[in-house]
Amino acid sequence: MAKKEEPPEYVVFPEEAIQYLPEEWQEHILALKEExxxxxxxADKNLKMLNRLxxxxxxxxxxxxxxxxxxxTKFAATTEWxxxxxxxxxxxxxxxxxxIGGGHGSGVARSALPAELRPxxxxxxxxRNKRYAHNAGHDSITGILEIGFEDGKFDIGVKFNMGVHVGGALEWKPLVEFLDGLMFERLHAQLEKLREKTGREWIFPSGPPPEWVSSAPDTQEESLKEDSAREA
Structure with a gap:
């Protein structure tokens, strides 16, 4: 059985300590630093772009x-749900x-989205603007104030109609997946530019995706299929 390769060891010490090392070590370390x-x-410009990304x-x-x-999420006919x-x-x-709005130049322009995802x-x-960030009259939520008068008293009633996407709109999934892929493409484009600029390989840390990142059908899609099967 092959012996597992040990990870490389690194020694970190302050720059001030270099002067106490043997002269040939000092020359080697300072040459590496200068290089x-x-x-x-x-690569300063490219590194700034990578940092923004x-x-x-x-x-x-x-x-x-x-x-x-x-x-x-699974639908339940309750206020809590x-x-x-x-x-x-x-x-x-x-x-x-x-x-999308980004900051530090890290956003995504609407024009960068495929035409079918722009709507x-x-x-x-x-x-976001009309319902969640502000009460600005989004058509998915309405409130009606009803006032009745009887026996010399005013009775106030309030009715709300609130539209919801159970588990989110189905078309949100391809949009999220596109954006995730776009970030990946932008990252590797910047790494390639750094390689071309410096003649060196630039490695970005990576690993397997979390278990919840899956291409499996969403719960609401499965529910719709189950409902269709029952109706058939």
Whole structure:
């Protein structure tokens, strides 16, 4: 059985300690430092672009997880379920808007989306702006104040109609998957530019995706299929 390769060991010490090392060590370390600084200076613009890009990665991960939670929810005719679904929808649309809007140049322009996904984007932004970020009269929620008068008293009643997507809209899934792939493509494009600029390989840490990142059908899609089968 092959022996498992041990990970390389690194020794870290302050720059001030270099002067106490043997002279040949000092020369070697300082030469490496000078070479590294030269490479970093030459790639400064690309590194700044990479830094702006990675600012969006935590938001992308949050969006994928929120969508997973939202699409996994199962309908229940209760107030608690409606509020839970609304809470997850709020988290989804605000996180989506933060990812698209970016900051530090890390956003995604509407024009970068495929034509078939742009109407989906528009609806999410409208939902965020008119229903969740502001009470601005989104057509999915209405409130009616009713006033009755009897025996010299006014009786006030309130009725609310609140539209919901059970587990989120089905068209949100391809949009989220596209954005995830776009972030991956942008990352590797920047790594390739760094390689071309410096003549060195640039390795970004990676690993297997979490269990909840799956291409399996969403819960609401499965429910629709089950309902169709029962009706047939």
């Amino acid at each position: 590294g600084q030269g490479v970093l200076e030459a 990675v600012q969006a990665f935590p938001t992308m991960a949050s969006l994928r997880y929120i969508h997973h939670r939202l699409s996994s 409606a509020l839970e679904n609304d809470m997850l929808t709020l988290a989804f649309v605000t996180t989506y808007a933060r990812l 989906v984007h528009d609806k999410i932004i409208e939902l």
